[in-house]
Amino acid sequence: MPELHSAEGTSKKPVSAHETGPEKHKEPAAPQYVITAENLTKTYGDVIAVDGISFSVPAGESFGLLGPNGAGKSTTMKMIGGVSQRTSGNLTIMGLDPEQNGPEVRAHLGVVPQQDNLDEELKVRDNLLVYGRYFGLPMSYLKPKADELLEFAQLTDKAKAKVDALSGGMKRRLTIARSLINEPRILLLDEPTTGLDPQARHILWDRLFRLKEQGVTLILTTHYMDEAEQLCDRLIVVDKGRIMAEGSPAALIRDYSTREVLELRFGSERNASIGAELEGIGERLETLPDRVLIYTHDGEAALEEVSARGLRPLTSLVRRSSLEDVFLRLTGRSLVD
Amino acid sequence: MTEASPAVESPTAGRALRAHPPEVSAARARRWGAFYYAEQVLRVMKGYGWSIFLYSVGQPAAYLFAMGVGLATLVDTNAVSAFGGVSYIAFIAPALLVSAAVMTAATEFTFPVMDGFKWRRVYYGPHASPLTPEQIAAGQIIAVTLRFLLQSVIYFVIVALFGASPSGWGWGSVLAATLAGLSFGLPLMAYAASIKEDKGQFAMVMRFIVMPLFLFSGTFFPLDTLPVLVRWIGWISPIWHGTELGRVMTFGYEESPVLTIIHVVFLLALAWFGWVLTKRQFVRRMGQ
Numbered sequence: 184m185p186e187l188h189s190a191e192g193t194s195k196k197p198v199s200a201h202e203t204g205p206e207k208h209k210e211p212a213a214p215q216y217v218i219t220a221e222n223l224t225k226t227y228g229d230v231i232a233v234d235g236i237s238f239s240v241p242a243g244e245s246f247g248l249l250g251p252n253g254a255g256k257s258t259t260m261k262m263i264g265g266v267s268q269r270t271s272g273n274l275t276i277m278g279l280d281p282e283q284n285g286p287e288v289r290a291h292l293g294v295v296p297q298q299d300n301l302d303e304e305l306k307v308r309d310n311l312l313v314y315g316r317y318f319g320l321p322m323s324y325l326k327p328k329a330d331e332l333l334e335f336a337q338l339t340d341k342a343k344a345k346v347d348a349l350s351g352g353m354k355r356r357l358t359i360a361r362s363l364i365n366e367p368r369i370l371l372l373d374e375p376t377t378g379l380d381p382q383a384r385h386i387l388w389d390r391l392f393r394l395k396e397q398g399v400t401l402i403l404t405t406h407y408m409d410e411a412e413q414l415c416d417r418l419i420v421v422d423k424g425r426i427m428a429e430g431s432p433a434a435l436i437r438d439y440s441t442r443e444v445l446e447l448r449f450g451s452e453r454n455a456s457i458g459a460e461l462e463g464i465g466e467r468l469e470t471l472p473d474r475v476l477i478y479t480h481d482g483e484a485a486l487e488e489v490s491a492r493g494l495r496p497l498t499s500l501v502r503r504s505s506l507e508d509v510f511l512r513l514t515g516r517s518l519v520d
Numbered sequence: 521m522t523e524a525s526p527a528v529e530s531p532t533a534g535r536a537l538r539a540h541p542p543e544v545s546a547a548r549a550r551r552w553g554a555f556y557y558a559e560q561v562l563r564v565m566k567g568y569g570w571s572i573f574l575y576s577v578g579q580p581a582a583y584l585f586a587m588g589v590g591l592a593t594l595v596d597t598n599a600v601s602a603f604g605g606v607s608y609i610a611f612i613a614p615a616l617l618v619s620a621a622v623m624t625a626a627t628e629f630t631f632p633v634m635d636g637f638k639w640r641r642v643y644y645g646p647h648a649s650p651l652t653p654e655q656i657a658a659g660q661i662i663a664v665t666l667r668f669l670l671q672s673v674i675y676f677v678i679v680a681l682f683g684a685s686p687s688g689w690g691w692g693s694v695l696a697a698t699l700a701g702l703s704f705g706l707p708l709m710a711y712a713a714s715i716k717e718d719k720g721q722f723a724m725v726m727r728f729i730v731m732p733l734f735l736f737s738g739t740f741f742p743l744d745t746l747p748v749l750v751r752w753i754g755w756i757s758p759i760w761h762g763t764e765l766g767r768v769m770t771f772g773y774e775e776s777p778v779l780t781i782i783h784v785v786f787l788l789a790l791a792w793f794g795w796v797l798t799k800r801q802f803v804r805r806m807g808q
Contacts, residue, residue, distance in 0.1 A: 266647055268807055286549050286650035290542035294648035300641040304564045313560045317649035319548025327537055366539040
């Protein structure tokens with residue numbers, strides 16, 4: 184019987200994610216963790232991919248790992264998914280160690296990998312049926328479930344098409360539909376919208392949001408800050424295998440940035456030298472190769488001050504702070520390099 | 521032990537359609553996982569089922585017809601005794617059966633493995649499910665074994681129709697061919713699973729391993745007619761061991777019973793060795 188860890192971390196409360204009962208409304212105060220990681224480390228030879236990270240995820244939360252390529256997000260996801268062995272540290276999924284109980288842990292999960300690995304030689308609907316068989320699910324369940332998921336993924340009219348005839352967005356939606364065939368309580372999504380056009384991304388976000396509303400725990404990696412802001416209740420910012428910050432998107436922005444940001448472009452040759460002339464405007468100044476960022480609570484006022492000093496930027500933009508700014512503050516680098 | 525989970529509902533809550541609990545999935549996968557993956561491979565094979573059927577029927581029919589009306593006419597009038605006292609067609613039929621299985625192994629245990637790990641990464645889908653890497657490998661082997669059996673049965677029926685299997689034990693050559701296919705194929709599968717980049721290795725295998733084995737394994741003439749210098753190729757060849765075994769069954773080829781046992785042991789040992797290596801490669805590569 185799998186166990187979930189209580190928030191206090193002292194008692195263990197065994198619960199199956201599929202069990203529901205009258206007691207479920209009696210204890211709202213103590214979230215039960217479906218995932219706990221303590222000092223989780225993964226090395227490949229001399230390279231430290233994940234460097235002693237710790238976090239816990241309560242049931243029903245949408246939890247994000249935000250970081251640039253190579254930060255260790257996918258490696259962490261593989262360890263959670265029970266397909267990659269950790270070098271050291273502790274990890275439990277539904278109270279089970281994925282290395283000791285791989286099939287049991289993976290039976291709880293739905294996985295959307297970074298790279299689609301659909302059976303391109305099979306038809307769209309058959310992909311769902313075949314995948315469901317890996318969970319020992321009977322055809323009497325799988326056939327209607329496949330139809331339901333195709334509808335959910337807006338692929339009903341493609342049911343009999345070959346996978347290689349689908350667009351990138353459709354393949355991604357099919358991969359998500361496939362990951363739901365066993366009705367997982369935890370869904371792992373590794374860069375779910377990378378490479379998709381804006382419209383396809385929004386459709387995917389909508390579908391993921393519906394799952395979240397249905398109580399599915401979402402674990403999401405992304406290097407898109409807008410995606411993290413849209414989908415995550417809470418996230419960790421990861422860089423070089425380490426957690427740089429943890430919190431809700433709003434809290435991270437509040438703690439590590441200002442309310443607004445004034446972006447100024449003076450031309451690539453002047454950006455670097457203009458800093459001294461902007462000194463004192465806003466709370467903080469960040470000079471990037473292509474622009475200067477002034478962190479301030481009032482962007483318009485800061486822009487007026489810039490004009491008052493006789494400075495004429497080529498372009499100016501006042502915007503709200505984002506997670507990109509948080510990341511920049513924490514690491515000195517942009518998220519998407 | 522029975523406290524409820526937080527207030528979460530299934531995406532299909534309120535409907536009759538419910539998946540069984542994860543514990544059941546895991547238990548079933550632990551027991552039947554290899555067969556679940558075999559089902560997937562067979563579904564994919566169904567997509568090119570006509571090719572398999574035509575290959576299974578067309579190749580033996582073409583070989584047997586060509587040999588039967590051509591070479592066999594010449595050979596049978598001059599040197600029947602050199603071929604175990606049976607017609608030339610009966611002599612080469614088990615060899616063709618075994619060679620066909622080995623050539624199928626050279627296809628089914630190479631490109632699909634590369635496809636699984638590298639090109640379309642199809643192994644990584646089931647790997648995220650309760651299936652283990654060993655089960656994925658075993659599932660593929662089960663499916664290909666079924667293909668060997670089906671193909672060999674078709675082949676054998678055509679051989680029988682040509683009157684090239686005089687013994688009542690001739691059907692045993694189907695098992696000999698299947699065993700030879702696995703004995704050659706499983707070490708090859710382990711090799712394929714170790715390849716990270718395709719640099720034409722499989723074409724080299726076909727050209728420099730499969731073809732020499734086909735030609736120097738007593739396929740078209742008895743092995744002992746070859747110079748001693750190249751006879752060893754047959755001794756280490758699954759095609760030769762499988763063919764000799766097939767000949768014992770299809771027309772009672774006379775050889776020492778010890779040698780017959782050696783054929784079986786050799787084929788089983790090579791298949792087992794290949795399975796151990798394959799399993800290790802799959803676990804290592806998918807567990808990184």
